[in-house]
Amino acid sequence: MRIDVLTVLPGLFDCFLKEGVIGKAISSGKVEVKVHNIRDFTTDKHRVVDDVPYGGGPGMVLKPEPIFRAYDELTKEGEKPYVLLTEPWGEKFNQEMAVELSKKPRLMIICGRYEGVDERVKSLVDREVSIGDYVLTGGELPAMVIMDAVLRLIPGVLGNLESLRADSFSDRGLLGYPNYTRPAEFRGMKVPEVLLSGHHKKIESWRKEQSLRKTLERRPEIIENLKRKGLLTKEELE
Numbered sequence: 250m251r252i253d254v255l256t257v258l259p260g261l262f263d264c265f266l267k268e269g270v271i272g273k274a275i276s277s278g279k280v281e282v283k284v285h286n287i288r289d290f291t292t293d294k295h296r297v298v299d300d301v302p303y304g305g306g307p308g309m310v311l312k313p314e315p316i317f318r319a320y321d322e323l324t325k326e327g328e329k330p331y332v333l334l335t336e337p338w339g340e341k342f343n344q345e346m347a348v349e350l351s352k353k354p355r356l357m358i359i360c361g362r363y364e365g366v367d368e369r370v371k372s373l374v375d376r377e378v379s380i381g382d383y384v385l386t387g388g389e390l391p392a393m394v395i396m397d398a399v400l401r402l403i404p405g406v407l408g409n410l411e412s413l414r415a416d417s418f419s420d421r422g423l424l425g426y427p428n429y430t431r432p433a434e435f436r437g438m439k440v441p442e443v444l445l446s447g448h449h450k451k452i453e454s455w456r457k458e459q460s461l462r463k464t465l466e467r468r469p470e471i472i473e474n475l476k477r478k479g480l481l482t483k484e485e486l487e
């Protein structure tokens with residue numbers, strides 16, 4: 250997969266693209282991520298990327314020309330990207346969308362700003378995406394959240410954890426089961442016996458039950474959504 254990111258703050262992505270699972274996936278060539286400074290696509294001396302809104306009002310709006318110039322330049326060759334715009338009012342990002350986006354060969358993420366982008370930019374956009382109902386100063390952190398969730402799903406990126414990732418639980422957006430490691434007892438708190446039993450079928454069944462229970466308690470809408478889509482097995486529904 251290739252991802253092109255358009256932003257006015259490219260420096261925010263430096264650590265994200267160098268460290269951890271994502272950094273390794275990029276350095277190994279499993280995925281390609283290119284961050285582009287929208288300012289590099291301006292033509293005026295002052296490299297202006299935003300302007301005051303027509304009709305008045307607070308803040309500044311990202312101008313259309315530099316973004317269109319970047320899009321035209323970056324899409325001259327190769328497959329057309331599926332274009333996302335990070336927006337506070339966009340469609341809510343979730344695991345289902347991450348799975349769908351992970352199957353695209355190429356993405357472009359335009360990082361919005363709080364005051365917004367010129368409406369005409371949306372003629373380039375396939376999906377306006379929000380990561381939650383809160384207001385940030387810009388769309389760069391949402392872009393990193395989206396890339397992290399999507400890139401970890403690319404085969405080979407999680408390496409030897411791939412088998413875990415393939416678990417249909419997280420891909421269905423179900424909450425995870427409780428995790429424990431040594432010691433078996435800590436300050437009077439014991440690890441559940443089943444996890445010490447070495448009985449893999451019982452352990453798997455316990456984890457599945459814990460995940461469904463936690464999801465039902467904390468995010469019942471996820472269970473309802475899976476039921477409606479027929480994505481819960483008969484035994485999971487019991």
Ligand SMILES: Oc1ccccc1-c1ccno1
Binds near residue numbers: 337378385391
């Ligand atoms: O708050 C924002 C400002 C600019 C671009 C995106 C966002 C946002 C908030 C939540 N998801 O995206």
